[in-house]
Amino acid sequence: MLEDYRILGRRASDIAASVEAGVGSGALAPGTLLPPMRELAGVLGVNPNTVAAAYRTLRERGVIETDGRRGSRVRPRPSSAPRDAPPMTVPAGVRDISAGNPDVALLPALDGALAAAARRYAQAPTLYGEAPVVPDLARLARAGFEADGVPAGPVAVTSGALDGIERVLSAHLRPGDAVAVEDPGWGSVLDLVPALGLRILPVAVDDDGPVAGAVERALAEGARALVVTARAQNPTGAAVGEARARELREVLAGYPEVLLVEDDHGHSFVDLPLWTLTGVTRKWALIRSTAKAYGPDLRLAVLTGDEVTLDRVRGRQRLGPGWVSRLLQYAVVELWTSGAVDRAAVARAYGVRRDGLVGALRERGVPAHGRSGMNVWVPVADETGVVTRLLAEGWAVAAGARFRVETGPAVRLTVSQVAAEEVPGLAAAVAAAVRPGTSGVRYD
Helix, strand or coil, rough: HHHHHHCCCCCHHHHHHHHHHHHHCCCCCCEEEEECHHHHHHHHHHHHHHHHHHHHHHHCCCCCECCCCCEECCCCCCCCCCCCCCCCCCCCCEEEEECCCHHHHCCCCCCCHEEEEEHHHCCCCCCCCCCCHHHHHHHHHHHHHCCCCCCCEEEEEEEEHHHHHHHHHHHHHHCEEEEEECCCCCCHHHHHHHHHCCCEEEHHHHHHHCCCCHHHHHHHCCCCEEEEEECCCCCCCCCCCCHHHHHHHHHCCCCCEEEEEEEECCCCCCCCCCCCCCCCCCCCEEEEEEEHHHHCCCCCCCECCCCCHHHHHHHHHHHHCCCCCCHHHHEEEEEEEEHCCCCCHHHHHHHHHHHHHHHHHHHHCCCCCCCCCEEEEEEEHHHHHHHHHHHHCCCEEEEEEHHHHCCCCCCEEHHHHHHHHHHHHHHHHHHHHHHHCCCCCCCC
């Protein structure tokens, strides 16, 4: 509580550091109301503008949030405490299906692509001042976007999907702005938004993606941006279908100034079609990562969007890293043109495991979700209890708290490391963990 913790400092940086130290130590608990700026300024003997600057710094770091006359509070989950920390300790002999990694056996070998990239580099080494995007990569990416009905726009390259999302949000939003985010949703985005000093407005998700009514409410409440996962949504496996896309486009048409960020990380390992929402609002971006289909260490994503958004993203990128390694870009061009990944085969491999697990759980009376991708989402009454019981049975799964804001408790199971013949045993273990004492007996 605040009455038990004394904020110190004469400079804005010192005051901000004092508050952040209190949050980090636990002395300032989530939800703690901070003193009004003038009141704290009087206590510290400083100008109110100094406290205002300190609070602004804390908002930008995602430590506090300000809600008008209601004042400033410590965020429910400060950015200094990310959702995936501390990491789960997986005992020897326990199968880890918690990390969300792809099946290594389905990833392509990179030696040939990297060797081809090195040969290309040897012919024309990259120097300062060259175009940040390899022309062949831009051409291939643009062709892929057009084939899926994404409006025409420039192409940029970022170091993965999260880097792209951060750059797009930062191009238009300022600390204090609200962002409509899927709930449950990707834990990294749920961490990123407050870390940028932005506010989360959670949007309910079902098997067809964001619920249109929930999106409408979030936008009506002032959300300046909406982040949507097109396919293989993490953690639920949701995929936006044709009917849902039509509903969402109708909602977005009423808010043309909202920034739409569409994450299509599933494009190379999911066989469901893309029903894009892009082109309805004036500001938009669609991002495609290579991580799940080609390997998490291949840190590259391509994105397109409206001219203003992409100009801002590329301009800011020039002032930071400058560009994403053209060696990596050459390698991706080689992977794409050589057909290194059989998209249908990969989608089928994940689908057999995912659909098999969802079906086996439902046969045992356990509702589960997983329409696309490599994850299965199982609502539960007690996350900690289910995770603990499954660990004892030899399975490490992810607690749903990493992926949710207001939605109920659940666990996420990544099927990429599960063989088809293991599905019945895993389903029985989950059913027993969800309903202790049942030993996996079917419930109708």
